[in-house]
Amino acid sequence: xxxxxxxxxxxxxxxxxxxxxxxxxxxxxxxxxxxxxxxxxxxxxxxxxxxxxxxxxxxxxxxxxxxxxxxxxxxxxxxxxxxxxxxxxxxxxxxxxxxxxxxxxxxxxxxxxxxxxxxxxxxxxxxxxxxxxxxxxxxxxxxxxxxxxxxxxxxxxxxxxxxxxxxxxxxxxxxxxxxxxxxxxxxxxxxxxxxxxxxxxxxxxxxxxxxxxxxxxxxxxxxxxxxxxxxxxxxxxxxxxxxxxxxxxxxxxxxxxxxxxxxxxxxxxxxxxxxxxxxxxxxxxxxxxxxxxxxxxxxxxxxxxxxxxxxxxxxxxxxxxxxxxxxxxxxxxxxxxxxxxxxxxxxxxxxxxxxxxxxxxxxxxxxxxxxxxxxxxxxxxxxxxxxxxxxxxxxxxxxxxxxxxxxxxxxxxxxxxxxxxxxxxxxxxxxxxxxxxxxxxxxxxxxxxxxxxxxxxxxxxxxxxxxxxxx
Amino acid sequence: xxxxxxxxxxxxxxxxxxxxxxxxxxxxxxxxxxxxxxxxxxxxxxxxxxxxxxxxxxxxxxxxxxxxxxxxxxxxxxxxxxxxxxxxxxxxxxxxxxxxxxxxxxxxxxxxxxxxxxxxxxxxxxxxxxxxxxxxxxxxxxxxxxxxxxxxxxxxxxxxxxxxxxxxxxxxxxxxxxxxxxxxxxxxxxxxxxxxxxxxxxxxxxxxxxxxxxxxxxxxx
Numbered sequence: 001x002x003x004x005x006x007x008x009x010x011x012x013x014x015x016x017x018x019x020x021x022x023x024x025x026x027x028x029x030x031x032x033x034x035x036x037x038x039x040x041x042x043x044x045x046x047x048x049x050x051x052x053x054x055x056x057x058x059x060x061x062x063x064x065x066x067x068x069x070x071x072x073x074x075x076x077x078x079x080x081x082x083x084x085x086x087x088x089x090x091x092x093x094x095x096x097x098x099x100x101x102x103x104x105x106x107x108x109x110x111x112x113x114x115x116x117x118x119x120x121x122x123x124x125x126x127x128x129x130x131x132x133x134x135x136x137x138x139x140x141x142x143x144x145x146x147x148x149x150x151x152x153x154x155x156x157x158x159x160x161x162x163x164x165x166x167x168x169x170x171x172x173x174x175x176x177x178x179x180x181x182x183x184x185x186x187x188x189x190x191x192x193x194x195x196x197x198x199x200x201x202x203x204x205x206x207x208x209x210x211x212x213x214x215x216x217x218x219x220x221x222x223x224x225x226x227x228x229x230x231x232x233x234x235x236x237x238x239x240x241x242x243x244x245x246x247x248x249x250x251x252x253x254x255x256x257x258x259x260x261x262x263x264x265x266x267x268x269x270x271x272x273x274x275x276x277x278x279x280x281x282x283x284x285x286x287x288x289x290x291x292x293x294x295x296x297x298x299x300x301x302x303x304x305x306x307x308x309x310x311x312x313x314x315x316x317x318x319x320x321x322x323x324x325x326x327x328x329x330x331x332x333x334x335x336x337x338x339x340x341x342x343x344x345x346x347x348x349x350x351x352x353x354x355x356x357x358x359x360x361x362x363x364x365x366x367x368x369x370x371x372x373x374x375x376x377x378x379x380x381x382x383x384x385x386x387x388x389x390x391x392x393x394x395x396x397x398x399x400x401x402x403x404x405x406x407x408x409x410x411x412x413x414x415x416x417x418x419x420x421x422x423x424x425x426x427x428x429x430x431x432x433x434x435x436x437x438x439x440x441x442x443x444x445x446x447x448x449x450x451x452x453x454x455x456x457x458x459x460x461x462x463x464x465x466x467x468x469x470x471x
Numbered sequence: 472x473x474x475x476x477x478x479x480x481x482x483x484x485x486x487x488x489x490x491x492x493x494x495x496x497x498x499x500x501x502x503x504x505x506x507x508x509x510x511x512x513x514x515x516x517x518x519x520x521x522x523x524x525x526x527x528x529x530x531x532x533x534x535x536x537x538x539x540x541x542x543x544x545x546x547x548x549x550x551x552x553x554x555x556x557x558x559x560x561x562x563x564x565x566x567x568x569x570x571x572x573x574x575x576x577x578x579x580x581x582x583x584x585x586x587x588x589x590x591x592x593x594x595x596x597x598x599x600x601x602x603x604x605x606x607x608x609x610x611x612x613x614x615x616x617x618x619x620x621x622x623x624x625x626x627x628x629x630x631x632x633x634x635x636x637x638x639x640x641x642x643x644x645x646x647x648x649x650x651x652x653x654x655x656x657x658x659x660x661x662x663x664x665x666x667x668x669x670x671x672x673x674x675x676x677x678x679x680x681x682x683x684x685x686x687x688x689x690x691x692x
Contacts, residue, residue, distance in 0.1 A: 016670040017663055021645040025663060027670055029681045037563065039504035050657070053667075056682070065502065079502040079525045086504050123681060130562040130586055146564035146590035147506075156660040158667055162643070194489055195556040198585055228559065230585050251680035259680045294489050315488045315554050322487075413498050413561075422522075434493040434560060440522040 003269025005166045006235050007201040010141035010266065014124045016158055025158045029123035032109045033060035033096065033150070035087035036415070037128030041151035042090040052094055053157040059118045060091050060098040063108045064415045068378050068405035071102055080416065107381025107407040110134040110222065110348035114214070115381055117247025121236050121263040126153055131348045131431065133224040136233030137217035138240045139266035141201070143230040165275040167200035167229065168268070171208035173282040178465035180358065181216035182350060182429065182448035184208060184280075185223040186288035190298040192278055197229030200276065203268060204234050208282040214243040215352045222349045223431050226295035235267035289335045289461055290433045290446040292323035297433070298446070299335065301463045307331040326435055327443050328423070335461035338445070339371050341424035343456040344438070345402075345449050346378030347412035350429035353387050355380075355449040359429075360393040362453035362467055368401035369459030375402040376418060378410040400457065414439045427455035472595055475650040478576060479622040480549030483539050484613040490553055491560035492587060496569040499525050509565055510572030514540065540573075544617045552579045552609045557598075558587025567594040577623045579630070581606050592646045593656070597625060599640045625651060 004012075016025040038060075045052070052058070065080035075081040084101060091098035099106040105116065110131055113119035125135045125142035128150040135142035149159055169188055188204075189196075202224050209217065217234045224232025234240075241260050244250045251259045287301045297320070299305060308320035308331065324330060329338070345351070345359050356379060368375045377397050379385035385407055388394055394404045411418040412430035420426050420442030429452050433444035447455065454464040500512045502525050511529040518540055520533040534541045540548070551570070557580040558566060567590050570578065577597040591598045601609070612632065613619045622631040625647060630638045649656055660667075675682045 014674075017666045019645070021648070022643070023645045025660065025667070027667070027674060036501050040506045040564075043504070043506075048655075048657070077502075083502050083504055120680070122678070128562060128564075130560065132562075144562035144586055146562055146567075146586060146593065148564060148590065148593035152657050152660065155657045156664075156667065157671070158660055158663075160645070160656060160660060194559055195582060195584070198556070198582060225560075225586075228556070228584065255680050259678070262678060294491075318486075319488050413493075415498050415501065432491075432493070432560060434491045436497055436516045437493050440516065 002273045003271040005268045005272040005274060006139065006203050006233055006266055007141065007164070007166055007231070008272070010122070010124065011163055013122065014141070023160050023162055026124060026161045028126050028153050028157055028159060029057065030113070030119055030125045031058045031153050032113055032119070032125065032127035032132065033058055033087070034064055034109050034127070034129065035062040035083045036064045037147050038090065038150055039083065039086045040147050041128070041154060042094070044151040045154060050155045052154045055095050057157065058096045059113065060087060060096055061106050061109055061112055062087050062101055064409045064413065066101050066408040067416050068408050068410050068418055071406055077417070104382040104386065107379070107384065108348045108351060108409055111352060111380030111384060114138065114218070115247070115383055117244055117250035120244060120250065121240055122266050126159065130225045131222050133230065133232045134218045134222040134348055136221040136224065136231055138214055138243065139233060139236035139263060141231060141233065144225065164201045164231070165199055167197060167202045167276040167278065168274040169202055169204050169278045169280070171204070171206035171280050171282045173207050174211050175208050175282040175285050178450065178468050179285055179287060180448040180450060181212050181219035183285055183288045185220045186290065186298045186446060187280060187285045189223065189227045189295050190288070191280060192227050194226060194294055194296045195228040197224060197227040200229050201231040201233065202227065202229040204232060206282070209234055210237065213354060214240055215354045218352070219349055223295070226431055236263045287448065287451050287464055289451065290444070291327065291329060291335060292320065293326055293433055293435050294319065294323065295431070295433060295446065297323055301335055301461065303334065305329060305331050305333050335445070338425055338461055339459060340427040340445065340455045340461065341373050342420055342426045343372055343375035343452050344378070344411040344426055344428040344430065345376065345452050346380070346410050347430035348380070348409070349431045350449050351378060351380030351384065353384050355429065356384070356388045356393050357391070359449040359453040360396045361471065362450050362464060363400040363402060363457065364396045366400055366457040368456045371459040372456055375456040376405055376411060377402050378405045379407050381407050402456070411438055413437060427452045427461065472653045472655065474653040475595060475597065475625055477622065477624045477626065478549065479620050480576060481545060481547050482550045482552055482609070482613045482619050482621050483545040483548035484610050485539055485551055485553040486610060488554035489556045489559055492558055492563050492566040493560055495558065495566040496563065497523065499523065501563060501565050506568050507572055509569035510574070513569040513573045514538070547574070549574050549576045550579065550621050550623065551575055551577070552606060552613060554606070555581040555603070557583050559584040562586045562590070564590045564594070567591045567596045571596050579606065579609065592650060595650065597623065597650065599623070599630065601638060601640060605638060
């Protein structure tokens, strides 16, 4: 019999029941809750007079709507204020642990979960947010769900699922210096397309992934959904185990040893069979930038923008033409021709301490170019912010002309006041470059934190490796 | 949820691939704490010429006359036909809420994003996967004849065209059952409460650290 994949093992460890109709009940270990996708779920519980199945499995924090400026004055936007208040009220009413807006542990849920050790290896983790895939980075089965399923998990601690197929994406050999986890995942999406992973759980492996920290692996898994896969994951290794030691909700003492022993079983067997295998050569990946309105519309920084006339698929070619029109760019240009009006360093993809360090390394001793209207740094959580301040990163950013903000989702999806103006281009470390995502008429270019900082100080998109060579 | 009955509806063609949930319902409208009322903001950025605001009356806003949903011939539509990877992006269930609130009962495309696909079934919106060739034919049919309608028959798993063709489609039996009967799947899962409890005991014995951690809140500030 063939061996098992990491996904097979996680699935089997949480299988409550296989039903005659081909579906299965899967037990959910951890449920993360934020203000946007939960109010209707709590309302559903109230209407049906149902209680949460377990309280101690849930953890909540507001992140999508919160302002990143001074919060002592509360939330100015009345609609956002009501939604954040609804989360506070629901958590208080049902007795769910919540880090409220002014709690120093508040932040982007996908940063806060692992940071607190609330999301752990070997767990099933869900949240009403597609970027829940982030948590797969440490050998967990994690994916986004809709609001009906938020209510379903609250009420039953289970989800009705069909097993996905297994895909292995292997990066052979390490990447060069100045090439980050973000460049790896953008290169993967450029290769497989935004629907390439639909129906699959993706395991990322190979030397380049093994060499990444847990934070880097989170960046990669975070964007599995941009490749169409609900769940992305990486096997547990020493790096994973070390990351969780001592975290607030991580097990302690004997329980820690027992947990580590269990976690170490979460890897794919050598003889495991995958339904699809994709390979990339690490040495061939260089810093990436998205040019269009879909995360698969990505080029390497030195590449000319592609010509739709040479695209054989007519539907894809039409998508490219629309994207050029929306982005006000032309085939044959390079990203070096584009001026970023704004720069955003943050989001569940890239707002952890290593991301901020990597951006600060470029910002240090340089100035944000005069052509850039605004450069924002939004830490992923209050604790990331505190750590960065202890390391003096805030001073480096402020000195260079960046704004140093409070934690939240911010300009990734512009539900708060941080947004692009109509027609503005943005060098953004977020995950989606859809039309209007960062503001009405806004034009997003997805990059790594180092590339975003390099664009900020250069006034155009540049190869960060050239700046690193001068550091 | 209401029972999903056989119906016939005018088809609206949205000739694009990779239609994402940010387009279906832009983020500023996600601040609502209700499940209803999203219809006027469905495809807001394509449908109107100005920037939409939450809780705004949309009746006086300037329309993009070229957009499919604003064209006279598609008024009263309840079936959408679109290209591959429909509903990609965010997990927001507001996307199917906006589509159903507008009046859609089915979306036909060569493929759907997983989370959107799943969310649709829970809200009385039937996503129907048909091959690219058949979707192409449907586009031609819609563009060629004003008032082009399709009959969607979930019980028999067919889409019937005006020229008498019956196109079969696949649907997961559990989801079909829930839609046809208008069932609440939380109720179905709770019927397995004993199995869940039994699993929970076994799981807690094997992985005790998964349990009792969140309520024992330690404070690292």
